Amino acid sequence: MGDGDGGVGRRTFLAAMSGGGAVAGAGAAGAASAVGRDGPARRGGLLGLLGHEDEIRALIARMTVTEKLGQLQQLAWTGATGPGGSQTAAAEEAARKGELGSVLNIIGARNSNALQRIAVEESRLGIPLLFGLDVIHGFWTTFPIPLAQAASFDPEVARVDGEVSAKEARSHGTHWTFAPMMDVTHEPRWGRIAESCGEDPYLTAVFAAAKTRGYQGDDLSAPDRVAACAKHFVAYGGAEGGRDYNTVDVSESRLRNLYLPPFKAALDAGCATVMASFNTLSGIPAHANGHTLTEILKEDWEFEGLVVSDWNGVGELLPHGFAADGAEAGRIALNAGVDMEMVSTHLADHGAELLAAGRIKEDRLDDAVARVLRVKYALGLFAQPYVDESAVVEVPTAAARKAAREAAARSTVLLKNEGGVLPIAAGTAVAVVGPFADSRDMQGTWAGPGGEKFPPVSVLAGIRDAAGRGAKVTYGVGATERADLIVVVVGEGAKLSGEAASRSDLGLPGGQEGLIAAVAATGKPFVVVLLNGRPLTIGNWLESAPAVLEAWHPGIEGGNAIADVLYGKVNPGGKLPASFPRDVGQLPVHYNHENTGRPYDPASPGNTFITGYLDVDRTPQFPFGYGLSYTTFEIGTPRASVARIAAADLRRGETFEVEVPVRNTGDREGDEVVQLYLHDPVATLVQPVRRLRGFERVTLGVGERKTVRFTLGAADIGFWTNAVDGRFVVEPGKIELFAGASSAARERCGVVVE
Structure with missing residues (x-):
């Protein structure tokens, strides 16, 4: 394994510091986010991440190498378990020396203020600490698990959870939550499916964006908001056999079409940070994967925020067999794109010698420090490092309980x-x-x-x-x-x-x-x-x-x-x-699978030479999108606003509408989720039999009718190929659109892409 250039590839540190470069567009590759077709992608700058570049540049110029490396270190507070154990005393000492960037698992305004005072009032440069905590579906007020929230098919549920959680957590000194978790998975054996939104990238993307907005609001420095963290980057949900931390081996197309869209949606919503995942990705540990962390995340998507490792994720490059020692693990992770090391201390321990030997570059080190400081400035920590101890939320409020x-x-x-x-x-x-x-x-x-x-x-x-x-x-x-x-x-x-x-x-x-x-x-x-x-x-x-x-x-x-x-x-x-x-x-049994050359056909039960098993039905017990009501509904045939549309027009950002009628045919008011699925029958890359491309939960009284409208564009029609440099295509041909109350929808219409 070579040392590489140690930098951020095609982007220089000065460009990163100045926020240079064009905003990703909404057409073709820029529109390939599941929810990124409403104009230019939202970048971190919209939440203030790029508002303090002069101060950041000046502060970095005053820092020693040891202080820079300290900003890249996150230690755990009392009660933390696992590799590294409790690091409370070490955190206090490092904070006093100005050699610590962040602490996780510290809870309580008094505790966080005490440690913050050490960093701000006793260190040479007075740089505030960033306090992180896993606030996944509630702080005091526990909401349903994320998988349950996704079952609502109502992104407002996730947004409100994020908003309530942020208010409670920030009052206790927490600045940063390690959520939302947006790992798409086809593996119910995997325990972390509980933290996810399930098996669909579109549904996950919508909820990822909503949860991000709930945590962060429009102003990260507000006293009731926290920085969100898109995790785990990337493809953690593809673990073989559903065994946690296990190997993931995926093609470039599956990576970009299935696993990446929710992350792009979260970043478009302004998500300030990203966490690397535990798994290997086609033989490369995620913490060492420059293709995903730098080429895709930081270069293609122009992400200006902070990439944090998972717990001891840098240290685990050793048991992965990807690094020979701690120094090499630190070098590989930093050069790949990790900006902050959680719990393990390889960069802090070996960074100075690596820099002196030219194995990491100063511009990459400064870029990582700038990303950490950027989040701290956006959170307003330089202006107000302490939390108001008189304003702490001590119990779940009546309003919070009602929302839960x-x-x-x-x-x-x-x-x-x-x-x-x-x-x-x-x-x-x-x-x-x-x-x-x-x-x-x-x-x-x-x-x-x-x-x-x-x-x-x-x-x-x-x-x-x-x-x-x-x-x-x-x-x-x-x-x-x-x-x-x-x-x-x-x-x-x-x-x-x-x-x-x-x-x-x-x-x-x-x-x-x-x-x-x-x-x-x-x-x-x-x-x-x-x-x-x-x-x-x-x-x-x-x-x-x-x-x-x-x-x-x-x-x-x-x-x-x-x-x-x-x-x-x-x-x-x-x-x-x-x-x-x-x-x-x-397993795996999921709705968005690809067809084989001998697909299952329920209309031909006598044909045994098809994909499946001899001893169990080929269909799931209940399909994705399924759910009943105390009333009944009728969902009609979808109707597209165009019969034909040019691929070139779609790539330029043109869209079309699909209307779906729905009626309450029962005897009481109720909710139905109208779902729109797409299938591309003939393509240069075999496509899933269905892809969710829109949903809306509607409330209808007895006999009430409504027409639900969906807007589709290049992001919905096209797909990513296996080109390693990321190629998004919109191909000519007929597109099938299905509408109904689950992924088994049968009502359809078609649009020809020319």
Whole structure:
């Protein structure tokens, strides 16, 4: 492995410092972001990242090499575990010397102010520290896990979560959250699917942009906003076998068409930072991958913000077998494009000798320091390094709880409702059973400090409150004989999903399936409520259950939100953001797969020489985008505003509209998610059978009609090829457009691209 030039390739440090270079356009490659077709891409400068270049240049000129390397170091505070352990004393000493850039996992205004005073008032240059924390779906007020939020098909859910979380976290001294996580994945075995938005790049991109706007607002220096971090860059969700931290091997086209669009969308929304991922990418660890970190992220996308490593990610270049020692690991990571090292200390330990030996270049070092300082200036830390200890948010407010309750209800997905078992009628005698009926284990993975301090409302408590005084609600298996309806609450605990929580079996753990069977044997109507952090295999008991409600890990107000849905106060309208497999042996099973030369054709059941398995159906148990309601809807045939459009016009930014009619055909108001999918039947690169290119959640009264309009352009019609330098093409041919209530939509129209 050669040393390389140590810089940022085609871009010089002076250009980076001055913000030079053209803004990426909206046509062709510039428009290839899933949500980047509304004009020039938003760059970090729109949030103030490029507003202090003169001050940054002057400050860097005053810094010693050791102080520069210190700005690239992030250490962990007391309570941090894993490689590096607790680094509290080391952080204080380094801050005093002006040799520390950031600290993670410090919580509390008093703690953060105390450490900040050391850095600002005792170090030579007084550069403030940047405090980071994993605020994934809540600080005090825990919202549903990100996968659940994606099930709402309402990006406002993610935006509000980010806004509430930012206000609570910033009041405690947190400046920076390591979210949103936008790893597209086709692997429900992978525990971190709980943190993701599921299997689709378009849905993930829309939510990534919304969450970024929620965290950051329009002014990063505001006392109720934090810097967002797009993670994990990139393709972490493609881990082989769904085993966390595992190998990823993808083509350039799949990298750009599947994994990269959500990151581009987050950056277009102004995301200030990016985190590298743990996995290798086609043989190169992500922390050493100059193609993704520098060529794509910093050069092609002109990202001016900060790239941080993941926990010990630089140090893990050694067990990867990509670096021989710590000095080499630090050199490789910096030269590839990592700007800040989390927990491991290889750059701080060896940077000076690497610089003296010419193995890293001064312009690359200065560029990394400038990126760190740029975020600090944008956050207003030089002007106001301390947090107001009298304005700390101590508890979840009533407004925050209300927002979390609404988010959890909007995120539920009704999977089955035979015979109108739901909603529960007033006065019904209800028995609530199951290991999670009265459990507080509903927060899900990465619940934040509020996960333990403010336990959630249980399902039993929520049902008792919703049923009202005088209603008969009993708890326990022994109470089922006296009930008119049984609510069975089952699932998986928070520790069974999330980081390092991969599962080879996606069924309900323990004896929960036996419990469902026993309830079914009573002959009484019942509903199964699922609390889980991933798609499950539920085929063994699905047929016996009249009603099934997917509630995910719903957060602090989960029990109340579930009761709102069960009793009909809220009509469920969520949709699945990931396909539910019938069996683990099917995996991967996802809607946006590519056809083979012998595709599955349900119209020809006698043909056995096709892709699939002998012992399981070729389709998922429930497809992407699926979800029922207490009412019914009719989605009509889509209609395009043009029959033909020139590829050249699309590349120049021209768009066209697709109209889709929808009508509530049932007997109550409800929500439907109108979904638009695209298929390119003939292309120079085999295309997915469906690609989501638009969705809108609409509320319709009884008999109400609405026409939903989608705007499509080059980003929707075209695709990235396997050219390593990134080639986006819009090819001639007929494009098929499908509209419906899931990825199995059948209503269609066509547009010819000339």
